[in-house]
Structures are given as structure tokens and as C-alpha cells.
Amino acid sequence: MPAIIKPLCLALLALLIVSGAEAASCPEQGPLAVQVLGSGGPIADDGRASTAYVVWIDGASRALIDSGGGAFLRFGEAGARFADLDFIGLSHFHTDHSADLPALLKSGFFSKRSRPLPIAGPSTGGPFPGLQGFLEAMLGRERGAYAYLSGYLDGSGGLARLEQIEVPATPDGPVALTAVVNERFEVDALSVPHGPVPARAYRLRLGDATLVFASDQNGSNPAFADFARDADLLVMHMPIPPGAGEVARKLHATPETIGAIAQAAGAKTLLLSHFMARSLANLDENVGIVQSGFSGRVIVAEDLACVPVP
Numbered sequence: 001m002p003a004i005i006k007p008l009c010l011a012l013l014a015l016l017i018v019s020g021a022e023a024a025s026c027p028e029q030g031p032l033a034v035q036v037l038g039s040g041g042p043i044a045d046d047g048r049a050s051t052a053y054v055v056w057i058d059g060a061s062r063a064l065i066d067s068g069g070g071a072f073l074r075f076g077e078a079g080a081r082f083a084d085l086d087f088i089g090l091s092h093f094h095t096d097h098s099a100d101l102p103a104l105l106k107s108g109f110f111s112k113r114s115r116p117l118p119i120a121g122p123s124t125g126g127p128f129p130g131l132q133g134f135l136e137a138m139l140g141r142e143r144g145a146y147a148y149l150s151g152y153l154d155g156s157g158g159l160a161r162l163e164q165i166e167v168p169a170t171p172d173g174p175v176a177l178t179a180v181v182n183e184r185f186e187v188d189a190l191s192v193p194h195g196p197v198p199a200r201a202y203r204l205r206l207g208d209a210t211l212v213f214a215s216d217q218n219g220s221n222p223a224f225a226d227f228a229r230d231a232d233l234l235v236m237h238m239p240i241p242p243g244a245g246e247v248a249r250k251l252h253a254t255p256e257t258i259g260a261i262a263q264a265a266g267a268k269t270l271l272l273s274h275f276m277a278r279s280l281a282n283l284d285e286n287v288g289i290v291q292s293g294f295s296g297r298v299i300v301a302e303d304l305a306c307v308p309v310p
């Protein structure tokens with residue numbers, strides 16, 4: 001490297017490190033905060049990691065919702081700790097919501113954690129596995145792609161056993177995940193319509209605070225507004241613009257539908273995430289459509305954005 005370029009590179013590196021340190025301050029921004037690990041979609045053209053969120057409680061990373069591609073990197077950048085997790089919720093088994101799970105589990109191996117870890121995901125449907133099938137395909141001792149991590153299924157080898165909670169299809173109302181009740185929060189789940197893909201929304205209740213992660217969904221389950229009633233933070237995904245085609249609208253809600261749902265639920269803050277190039281193209285306009293139907297606060301996610309919840 002020419003001598004004159006080297007100092008320049010070092011200066012740039014210093015800037016990047018400072019920026020990373022700032023992003024890691026989410027746990028210091030209040031007793032309860034949600035941090036976006038990935039705000040992008042399934043196509044590697046939006047400059048964002050795929051879907052994942054961390055819930056910070058009293059400075060510790062206590063819940064992880066989804067783990068799409070890129071979550072592994074952002075998890076570390078956020079300063080989150082595998083050992084602190086009380087819950088992992090997987091909304092569905094599209095890659096942009098689940099592909100980095102084995103990488104995070106391998107990373108967790110080095111945390112020396114032995115405390116069992118509850119993990120929830122949908123039951124099987126169509127060509128998609130249920131949680132058990134997904135984990136077996138990843139971690140199964142006999143045929144798993146990452147059989148060397150099979151200790152996560154049974155607690156052997158010093159690994160933390162995953163307490164599997166396969167959430168049945170419950171479109172009419174929520175199901176309480178009784179395995180996820182601890183001194184910090186409770187979790188329940190609701191089936192949401194995402195084309196042919198079994199998908200679940202998750203609701204975390206912490207004292208008076210309610211956080212709702214809507215998952216990918218087209219917004220057509222009338223029970224969802226009740227599920228998200230008075231949420232302090234409602235996280236909804238906006239990968240499609242108005243006027244999207246029929247197939248896209250079977251999978252995802254339009255900006256107009258997102259605004260209507262948030263309004264019907266009476267959510268206090270709406271965090272828009274899971275963007276794709278097609279919804280980023282006219283982002284201001286699309287966010288404006290949401291805001292025209294929703295009277296609460298709207299926040300547009302970026303990777304590592306931190307949203308303190310009052």
C-alpha cells in the first residue's frame with residue numbers, strides 16, 4: 001500500500017469504529033428499547049440486513065425476533081449477548097427471517113451459556129417446515145446440515161437446550177406461549193396471513209408496556225388489530241408500494257393497509273421496517289400514505305436504529 005494512502009485508510013477505519021460504538025448505545029437509552037438489526041428484505045440490493053430485532057430490557061438483550069441474513073453481523077455490532085437472551089421468536093421460515101439462526105447459535109456456543117433458551121416458530125404448512133422440522137434440518141444429530149451443533153436440541157456438549165415452542169395456526173385469536181413467562185415478560189402469538197407461508201406475529205408484554213412484531217403479512221386477519229391493541233410499539237413491514245401486483249398483495253400489506261391497521265389498533269408508535277428497493281424508491285411518499293391513515297407516531301427503520309419505549 002502506498003505510504004500516503006495508509007494514513008487515509010486508518011482515518012476511515014477510525015470513523016467506522018466510532019460509528020459502530022454509537023450504534024451500540026441502544027441499551028443505554030432507557031430501561032426498554034427495541035433495536036432494529038435488519039430493516040431490509042430478501043434481495044441483496046437494498047444495502048440493509050434482512051429482518052431481525054432485539055429487545056433490550058434494563059441494558060440486556062433479552063429477546064430476538066427473527067434472524068434473517070445479516071442478523072449475525074448486526075447482532076454483534078449492536079453489542080447484543082447470546083447469553084442474555086430469554087426468547088427467540090421466528091415469525092416464519094423465509095430466508096430473510098431465519099437464515100442467520102445457525103450462525104448465531106454457533107456464535108452462542110462461545111458464550112458458555114447452558115441455560116435453556118425458549119424458541120418459538122410456526123407449525124408446518126404447505127412446503128414449509130414447522131419449527132421442529134426446521135431445527136431438525138439444521139441441527140439434527142443424524143441428518144442435520146449443522147449436526148455439529150446438535151447439542152442445541154438436547155443440551156449435550158455443554159450447549160444450551162432450545163426449548164421448542166411450535167405455535168399452531170390460531171387465526172381467530174392469540175395463543176399464550178406459556179413457556180415464555182419469566183420475571184421480565186410474557187409472550188403470545190397470532191397467525192397472520194402471508195400468502196401460503198405459515199407466519200406468526202409476536203406480542204411481548206412487560207408490565208404496562210406492549211410490543212408487537214407483526215411479521216410479514218397482508219393485513220387481512222381481522223383479529224390482528226385486537227392483538228396489537230394499544231401497543232406502545234407496533235413493528236410492521238412495508239416491502240411493497242401502493243399499486244403492487246396481486247401476488248405481492250397476497251404476501252404483504254400496502255402502505256394504506258398498514259396505516260389502517262395501526263389506526264384500528266390504536267398503536268402509539270409504528271415502526272416501519274422490512275423495506276425493499278420497490279418500497280424504498282418512493283419512501284417519503286409511501287410513508288406519507290401510512291401517516292395519512294394513522295394518527296400516532298411513525299418511525300422509519302434503518303439497520304441498528306434504536307427505539308426506546310417509554
Ligand SMILES: [Zn+2]
Nearest residue numbers: 092094194216
Ligand atoms: Zn416472508
